[in-house]
Amino acid sequence: MTDTQRSLRRPLLGAALSAAALGLCGLSPNLLAAGKRRVSVREEEIEPGRYRDNAQTRAFIDEMVTRHGFDRGTLESWFGQAVYSATVARLILPPTTPGRKSWRAYRSRFIEPIRINAGVRFWQENRDTLRRAEAEFGVPASVIVGIIGVETIYGRDMGTFRVIDSLSTLAFDYPSTPNRDARTTLFRNQLADYLLWCRDTRTDVFSVLGSYAGAIGIPQFMPTSLREYAVDYDGNGRIDLRNSPADAIGSVGRFLQLHGWEANRPVVWRLAADEGSRGIAAAAADGEPWPTRTLNQLTRAGLKLDEPVDLVREGETGVLVVDLPTPDQPTEYMIGLRNFYVLTRYNRSFFYALAVYQLGEAVKAAMG
Template identity: 40%
Template sequence: MPPNSHLRIYSLLLLLALGACSSTPTQQSNSQQNIVIQADDANTEARYSQSLNALLNQVSQTQEIPIQTLEMGFLDAKTIPSIRKLVLPPSGTFKKNWLAYRKRFIEPVRLKAGRAFLEENQAFLGQVEQNYGVPAEVIAAIIGIETIYGRQTGNFRVKDVLSTLAFSYPDTPNKPAREQLFKDQLQELILLCWTEAGGQLPAKNSAQGISQGRFNSCLNQNSSYAGAIGLPQFMPSSIRSFAVDGDGDGRIDLKQSPKDAIASVANFMKKHGWQTGMPISFPVQESGLNAAKELADGEPQLKHTVAELIQKGILSPQQGDLQRGGVEPQSKGLIIDLPYPGKDGSDQAQYFVGLNNFLTIVQYNRSYFYAQSVAEFAEALGYKNQSAVPAEPSQKTSSSKDASDKPKSKNKKSSPKKKSK
């Protein structure tokens, strides 16, 4: 699935800070430092080449893809040192800033582009909403936050990104897990490009008809610094698992086809548990702030019933009423705290109750900042963050009572039609 967008902000700020703190050493220490760096780079490149070749041989054997095809595709692969810096976690003194994050994405340029995107794709978005149950505004919000509707899809070759992070990840506490993740994504990219070039999986005796040019072109396509591709910024595994042909031209193109991107986002959300007609999150009531602070543990799990949260004053009674835009009292939520530094430097936070659909967005990008930004961006585009369910039968009957007041036949039973989203 797609990367954590807020890390990009933190990493860039960290790079600026490092540049500002650099000092000017003596000429001798400069020379010594350069020698160390060059030796380290040489060792890094050697390990990179060996590890990449090992992976290509493994994929060739397990998937029966000709090794010559793989070697030709990765002949000019290289590490990108700047990527290793971009994926570094923020420094220990860095304070997360929800207000700054929100301002970066929910701003006039993106909103104007979002309204234009909704208008240009109105008919198709309506069709997709009917088929998948995901609101058009939520789909538009995701694509808008990810790439401003294709304006910012990344400038790195995806094979270089994934191979760099798979075999030359910086020394961080989670380095082994991150390297394995990107090794998996690199293999997914190879399989994706193999099928796009005309190959079949498993690849037994399918070398004939394979286009080396198309295979190479797929490997060389642009991506983000984390290997995410196209308008919706899908990782290779997500493209293989969730991307769909929205425009019906027989191929999936997340870079140039808005319809493919729209349908793919909707399919991802549906497959990850999106609940049609249900809201995303609710703001915490002022009276329940202290109770919310005690329950905010950062774990992405639906732990507390809405009825319990109403009892504690965290939510209002209306938010536990389906017919008034809320949810079922026994449905569950989690407390979301979005920190930011106050004007005096003190730690502040905004609090929300995340519902099932909030966690679905978190599956797209594992960041509470991201998920709440999607929710608020969608609302700015016209999304109603409330339940959309049919009226109770008794309400429907009383509101549509026959004007002649004639009794209906006991043998005929009428039921209200469900309102589809």
């Protein structure tokens, strides 16, 4: 039996973090969507040598040589050492019996004492960097802290899969699903950007660990976002999202700024509790993450806010209805503004965007 025919098991050091639909990753960046699921994995099932002499790999190598000037021998050596991960292929699939979406259950996973206390420590340890990023990018420190807390608990859970293996598996052996072609294209693009980034930064392609979907570092950037938005914010001459909280903070701030963050503007407005306002919100909730209406359109229909909002000045503000269902409970609603939409560029899920905002606010309150 050759090594290309032998399936092996390789220990993993911790829990793997998931990424399901194309949230920020839009691939806006991160490749994490409707809600991250956390999967405990103690060992990884792999198949060495699968990409050493593989038709898909050869075609990909041809393209990288032609389009990007890579050395063919180098690429052949890399893919000869990359492995197929059956664990990655299994984890990327949606749950076989998906449960009903529950905002309250989702929120409880992120707005909780362990994550809030870790956020306080992270803010205290990086206070000056957060203040600088807030001034430079216009993004509140609380929002940056919220994203990093939801993504990896401030660097605690960054993933333990070799990125070259994860992306090779998903680029060349994506499981059979209705959207397989689109996802294969997506991950081939991510693989190309990963190799380009490694070449440009002189990074060992086998040294980078990440989530099973290939997200990297404290803020879980996919390679495309890493190349487009990551910054050397600690000034040491290199970008290191896995070990540098400063680089992570600056990169998140820059990502949000370049996606249209509006400084000194709200993220959401609370809805009044009356049945009329709830009914209007329910009728206007279309699931779209971008502002599709003006505040005037909703208030003229009778919707009321539980906020001291200047309705004259804000009347033409673009808004969206954020619906937050919980099984066997009345659906909750909020009014999202432009900055809520920008958070969905990191991850398209309404649950995710609001959890980020509320975690950041909870950490800020705990700071005193």
